[in-house]
Amino acid sequence: MTITVKFFASLREEVGMADLHIDGECAETVAEVWQTATDRAMPANTLMAVNQEYVDAGHPVRDGDEVAFFPPVTGG
């Protein structure tokens, strides 16, 4: 099993990836997913979602989860 990691908008362009998979063993929290997936520090205003629900950086992740990182939203 793996964790699916997604990046959107300016963050997608900064990390240079739209989505990737990481080994579910490599990360216990959303913050650790970021560390495993990228080689840079997470911008302070980054928003995070697990399975399409907003969470904090300390939220636990499990095998099969979809974890997303994105900048402040600008719809509407």
Next chain:
Amino acid sequence: MTITVKFFASLREEVGMADLHIDGECAETVAEVWQTATDRAMPANTLMAVNQEYVDAGHPVRDGDEVAFFPPVTGG
């Protein structure tokens, strides 16, 4: 010269007149216009206008004015 007096909605039905003219000499205030024009007490929630602008009962009236009395409004 005269003062034009108008009544609207339920007040029009209660006093039994839509509009009438009174002698400009007979009233110095809006309250006195009511007294001259009708034979009853003014309901507590009556709204008043002189020349189509809201006023209080003590507002002075002059020859040629249009004075209106009506119940609370219910448009919209």
Next chain:
Amino acid sequence: MIVRLLAEPFDPWQTVQAHQREHLAPGSYGATALFVGTMRDFNQGDTVRGMTLEHYPGMTERYLEDISRQAAARWDILDSLICHRVGPLRPDDPIVLVAVWSAHRAAAFDASRWLMEELKSRAPFWKKEVTAAGERWVENT
């Protein structure tokens, strides 16, 4: 900034669309806030069959134009439109339309709501309903 009293039924969506096309520059507004009041077939526990909207000709237009000017002075808006029915209405007929255009949403929301509250509390309109028990003046609630 337009105020219209209408003696016949009107379509609020066509009215807004036509006003926008005629009076607003494309690309200039980012926000349109709209309110439509519609005649219900039920009020205060009774089925309502019809309604007559009485108003004070002259003062009504003055009052609505006055609050439109006040809204334009108080908020950063591009345009406003108020349409209000008078005369006989049937259930499902639109009664009032208030629309405000602005660059950003806060002004449009604030101004449209303020216009409706002012209109409801002070514009000289009176509703008389027809129910099974006869006619009755609607009370201000």
Next chain:
Amino acid sequence: MIVRLLAEPFDPWQTVQAHQREHLAPGSYGATALFVGTMRDFNQGDTVRGMTLEHYPGMTERYLEDISRQAAARWDILDSLICHRVGPLRPDDPIVLVAVWSAHRAAAFDASRWLMEELKSRAPFWKKEVTAAGERWVENT
């Protein structure tokens, strides 16, 4: 209670009218509050030629359905409709439509504004503008 993401330009007035005809019983609603967000040709001092709206497929729909349910639980409303564009847009294109129907005006006003504020602050959409100087992500203001 409907949420739609639209990849093509849409007419908010026709959309509201069609939704109303299909989903609301005539005579049941006294109040419709509506907000339409439209693409401006000017932002932060620059002429804007075009825009692309990126979103998070799946989460966007869930989030908009979630706030629609919350609004229905919190206010006494009859129905709501949220439509939002995704993909490429041009100036004057409608971006978002939020409509709320209720018996009385306060619920429609409150719920429509709350939905817009929630959508603006949390729905996963991102705007990228095209100006003379190139493309840029719009900052949340």
